[in-house]
Amino acid sequence: MRRLVSGVILVTGGSGQLAQALKASRPSVRVVGRPAFDFDAPERLLDAIRAAAPSLVVNAAAYTAVDKAESEPAAADRANHLGPGMLARFCADTGIPLIHVSTDYVFDGLKGAPYVETDPTSPTGVYGATKLAGEHAVLAAGGRATILRTSWVYAAAGKNFVLTMLNVGQKMDTLRVVADQIGCPTAAADLADAVLAVADRVDAGWRPEYGGVFHACGTGYTSWHGLACAVFAAAAQHGRAMPNVVPIATADWPTPARRPPDSRLDTDKLAAVFGARLPEWEGSVAATVAAVCG
Numbered sequence: 189m190r191r192l193v194s195g196v197i198l199v200t201g202g203s204g205q206l207a208q209a210l211k212a213s214r215p216s217v218r219v220v221g222r223p224a225f226d227f228d229a230p231e232r233l234l235d236a237i238r239a240a241a242p243s244l245v246v247n248a249a250a251y252t253a254v255d256k257a258e259s260e261p262a263a264a265d266r267a268n269h270l271g272p273g274m275l276a277r278f279c280a281d282t283g284i285p286l287i288h289v290s291t292d293y294v295f296d297g298l299k300g301a302p303y304v305e306t307d308p309t310s311p312t313g314v315y316g317a318t319k320l321a322g323e324h325a326v327l328a329a330g331g332r333a334t335i336l337r338t339s340w341v342y343a344a345a346g347k348n349f350v351l352t353m354l355n356v357g358q359k360m361d362t363l364r365v366v367a368d369q370i371g372c373p374t375a376a377a378d379l380a381d382a383v384l385a386v387a388d389r390v391d392a393g394w395r396p397e398y399g400g401v402f403h404a405c406g407t408g409y410t411s412w413h414g415l416a417c418a419v420f421a422a423a424a425q426h427g428r429a430m431p432n433v434v435p436i437a438t439a440d441w442p443t444p445a446r447r448p449p450d451s452r453l454d455t456d457k458l459a460a461v462f463g464a465r466l467p468e469w470e471g472s473v474a475a476t477v478a479a480v481c482g
Contacts, residue, residue, distance in 0.1 A: 192216075193384075193391040195243030200225055200275070205343040206248040206289065209380035218242070225249070227271025228263075234278055244387050245279055246287045247272055247326075250319070254293070257314040258444040268318035273325030280331025285390045287383055292339035292371060292405070294320040297448025302409075304454045305337075305401045313445035323401065332394050334386055336379075336404040336458075339451055340415070343376035344479040349412065353419045354480060357431045367413035367435035371451040372405035375472035379404060385464040397461050403453035406469035411435075415473070422474040426481035 193216060201207045202221025210217045218240055223229070225236040227249065237245065251257060251267035272288055279286040293316035294309045311317040326333050342348035356363060382404045390398055410418070413435045420430045438449070459465040466472075 193243055193387050196240055197244050197246060197387060198237060198240045198242035199246045199248055201247070201249035204248055205341055205346045205348065205376040206379055206383070208345065209343060209376040210246065210248070210383060213377075213380050213384060221249070227267045227274075233271070233274065237275075237278060237284075242284060244285045244287070244391055245275070246289070246383055246387070247275055248289050250289070251315070254313065254315045254447070255444040257318070261314045261318070264314050264318045265321070268315070269321035269325055272322040273329065276326040276329035276331060276333055279333070280329040283332075285332040285394065286326065286334070287386055287390070288322070288326045288333060288335045289383075290323050290335050290337045290401075291316065291319045292337060292451035292453055293448060294323070294337065295448055295451055297369075297450045300450060302452040302454040303403070305403060305457055312448060315445060327400070332390065332399065334390065334398055335401045336383065336386070337401060337453060338374050338379055338403075339405045339453060340371050340373040341376055341379060342373065342473075342476060344476050349415065350419050350473065350476055351480070353416050354423060354428075354477070357420055357423065357428070360431060362432045362434060363416065364434045364436045364440070365413040365416045366438055366441050367411045368437050369447055369449050370409050370411045371448075372407075372409050372453055373415050373469040373473060374404075374406040374466065375469075375476055378406060378466045378472055382458065382462075382464045382466055386462050389462050402458045402461070403455045404458050404464070404466065405453050405455060406466050406472060407455070408469045409452045410469065418470060418473050419477055422477035423481050426478065428481055
């Protein structure tokens with residue numbers, strides 16, 4: 189039986205999918221968000237941490253509006269780079285371990301194979317660039333910091349692709365979904381389990397190999413079109429109509445930000461160091477859809 193974190197785990201990004209999944213997973217998790225914790229109001233930020241007196245901090249707060257970030261680079265930079273850097277410096281100064289959540293969008297998606305942690309980064313937009321700058325700032329703080337890059341996160345609540353498909357699928361008979369972008373869908377609940385596995389190891393005693401970047405996402409991969417089809421197949425088991433899902437190219441669905449065409453992540457390092465591997469994505473999608481439709 190693994191040893192659990194002995195004190196409070198403070199999680200930022202209080203209303204987000206991962207923060208809520210962590211809160212539901214363990215009583216010792218305390219979530220904070222706006223206005224008490226806001227990267228746009230740094231004077232409140234450190235007060236919130238001091239008040240919680242945590243054993244460990246998980247930074248799940250981020251500016252995640254990928255397209256909007258192209259027109260709001262300063263806001264994205266504060267939330268994804270400057271704020272996490274400040275948080276990491278405070279954690280380093282006070283000896284609090286930090287788990288920082290990052291993204292597959294630090295890569296350009298042109299490798300043609302799953303990315304490992306040592307692959308060169310080359311973000312294609314403001315969101316990915318600011319998240320990469322945040323990784324650098326967290327590591328530069330010099331504390332006990334673990335960075336988890338994840339991808340395509342969804343849950344039974346919040347704003348995400350799976351819920352969007354379920355909602356739109358009730359209104360339209362035919363949907364057009366991009367089929368030439370592939371990645372690893374990740375259920376927030378599965379990611380929360382991985383975060384807690386890392387937290388428990390870190391709290392039991394810091395080791396040098398715990399520091400740095402790790403990939404944490406659902407096992408296996410698909411396209412947005414494949415994910416949509418899986419969502420509707422699962423929903424059909426609960427009596428929902430299954431719309432026709434037409435595959436289209438990225439060029440047929442232009443967006444302000446350019447997405448990586450292949451952002452698959454290799455998660456072997458996470459398994460080797462922390463003994464954590466997330467489940468196959470198909471089963472987690474089915475479970476999430478059941479929670480919404482069942």
